[in-house]
Amino acid sequence: MKLPAPSLILLLLLTICFSLATYLQPQTMKWGERAQADSMMKALLGDGRRIFANHFFVKADIYFHSGYYPSIFDQGHREESHSRHMVEGHDDHDEEEHEKAMDIGQPKDWIDRFGRQFYSSSHSHLDKPGQAREILPWLKLSAELDPQRVDTYTVAAYWLRSKLGKPAEAEDFLREGLRANPNSYEILYELGLLYYENHHDLVRSVNLWELALRRWNDQDKAGKKPLEISYNEITTRLAQVEEEQGNLRQALYYRELEKKASPIPDAVQKQIDELKQRLASKTVSQSLK
Amino acid sequence: MNAVFALSNVVIKELYRRKDFYVLFILTVLITLVMASASLFNDDKIVRYLKEICLLLIWISALAMALGTASRQIPAERENRTIFPLLAKPVTRWHVVLGKFLGCWLACGLALVVFYVFLGLVSASREHTWPVLNYFQAFWLQWIFLAVVIAIVLWGSIIFAAPSSNATICLVFVLGILIVGRYLNQIALQQSEPMRSIIYGIYFIIPHLEFFDVRDLVVHDRGLVGWGACVLVTLYGAAYTLFFLFATWLSFRRKALN
Numbered sequence: 418m419k420l421p422a423p424s425l426i427l428l429l430l431l432t433i434c435f436s437l438a439t440y441l442q443p444q445t446m447k448w449g450e451r452a453q454a455d456s457m458m459k460a461l462l463g464d465g466r467r468i469f470a471n472h473f474f475v476k477a478d479i480y481f482h483s484g485y486y487p488s489i490f491d492q493g494h495r496e497e498s499h500s501r502h503m504v505e506g507h508d509d510h511d512e513e514e515h516e517k518a519m520d521i522g523q524p525k526d527w528i529d530r531f532g533r534q535f536y537s538s539s540h541s542h543l544d545k546p547g548q549a550r551e552i553l554p555w556l557k558l559s560a561e562l563d564p565q566r567v568d569t570y571t572v573a574a575y576w577l578r579s580k581l582g583k584p585a586e587a588e589d590f591l592r593e594g595l596r597a598n599p600n601s602y603e604i605l606y607e608l609g610l611l612y613y614e615n616h617h618d619l620v621r622s623v624n625l626w627e628l629a630l631r632r633w634n635d636q637d638k639a640g641k642k643p644l645e646i647s648y649n650e651i652t653t654r655l656a657q658v659e660e661e662q663g664n665l666r667q668a669l670y671y672r673e674l675e676k677k678a679s680p681i682p683d684a685v686q687k688q689i690d691e692l693k694q695r696l697a698s699k700t701v702s703q704s705l706k
Numbered sequence: 707m708n709a710v711f712a713l714s715n716v717v718i719k720e721l722y723r724r725k726d727f728y729v730l731f732i733l734t735v736l737i738t739l740v741m742a743s744a745s746l747f748n749d750d751k752i753v754r755y756l757k758e759i760c761l762l763l764i765w766i767s768a769l770a771m772a773l774g775t776a777s778r779q780i781p782a783e784r785e786n787r788t789i790f791p792l793l794a795k796p797v798t799r800w801h802v803v804l805g806k807f808l809g810c811w812l813a814c815g816l817a818l819v820v821f822y823v824f825l826g827l828v829s830a831s832r833e834h835t836w837p838v839l840n841y842f843q844a845f846w847l848q849w850i851f852l853a854v855v856i857a858i859v860l861w862g863s864i865i866f867a868a869p870s871s872n873a874t875i876c877l878v879f880v881l882g883i884l885i886v887g888r889y890l891n892q893i894a895l896q897q898s899e900p901m902r903s904i905i906y907g908i909y910f911i912i913p914h915l916e917f918f919d920v921r922d923l924v925v926h927d928r929g930l931v932g933w934g935a936c937v938l939v940t941l942y943g944a945a946y947t948l949f950f951l952f953a954t955w956l957s958f959r960r961k962a963l964n
Contacts, residue, residue, distance in 0.1 A: 480754060480755075484922040484923075488889055490889045525891050525895070526891055528891070528909070528914060531917070531938070532914060532916065532917055534931055534932060534935045535917050535919065535920050535923070535935075535939070536916075536923065537923065537926055550752050551752060551753075551755070553747055554752055557747070573747075581747075581749070583747060583749070586747040586748060
């Protein structure tokens, strides 16, 4: 039997490949999450990308400490939440605790002592103006890999809006996070802060915080154990704004809520008492008029 | 000494005749430039991630070149039987070992200079500064690191049967030290005897290659390493290099060539 020309065989094989591809491609779309991936990372790594997302989030924390970071051998005793440390101001006690958690201990021998000259072995933060931008690439990458990790959006937005003067970029990133996590009270709270502190748009910020409070309550009812500290932050902000606006009744309502989750309920109670007094005197003055 | 330089000259010429360096350099340039082109929150001053990626690629490339070049030197001479005419000249086996080492080391040094110039350019394009001394220290310490690695690989090329197995074993050994070498003392303290003493013994014996890795300091602008420490670590690297070269010569001296 005489075989056709090799170029014809090649053409036939290419046609078969193409035909099969057109048939198989829609089938493979149903096979799993990876096939329906909307990003290259998702397609390449599947759910495994979440491990890398965590790695890059930690990397941002390492950058925040200018390369100083306890190794896995040192950090068994660490309890602090990385994201909270990256965004919040600390009082002396917090800073002392943080120093303790980040401590890599005294050198154990001469090799250890000598070796510390060749890597970042002293604790510091990115405090100089604009330096904080260096953590952003890792947070962006972390968000790409795991869009459901809410901390990534809130931490990045905090630095963008409060230290780098980029509220527009912060808002874009938060909205990206909100699209991926529509029920996140943390993102809504951060978005509210952005409107309050950067855009000075009181109405929008109150709306966002109220929505955040509703989302928090929904999650609480669903037994998802939302963070108490977030509840405290949201209610505190709402109470403050209502007080500033002169809506004392509403402020009182939020202070009562705040007291439930506050680590210092006595201080909140004092504020409640003051508010009640102001409300009473306001009522008296109104009735006199 | 002329014989040593002549031998090293051949190795350097081999490196730039082969395509390894060009491929690795172009890959490093491409990956770094792609990363640099990424738009991150409309901020074009973000530079540390770029320096970190570029330095990582430089380390990978340099290690690949050192392992690849050093592992095939002596086996290739034996396989091609060019070792016989070589040793028929007034060249001793010590000259061969030293010449091969010097050639590989200088070739890697030349490649490193090109890589570090590129790093400096990338960094300067964003930071608008030239921390030349920091780059020099990083370059110098990496070069000393490569000297130790090349000496280890040369010894491996006498002990192990094939260049591929030698390169793989040496790669695992070097990476192992770079990753956990610094923490072996902590691991030892968590063990009970006799494991504690064994691990501590290993900790003190191994060459602490992580000393030569100052990428952290360069990336995070942590300043210069003390010059005294630089001299000491250079002596430390030189001592280990000499040890491995001597071990290579000892093994090579008794080795049948056919």
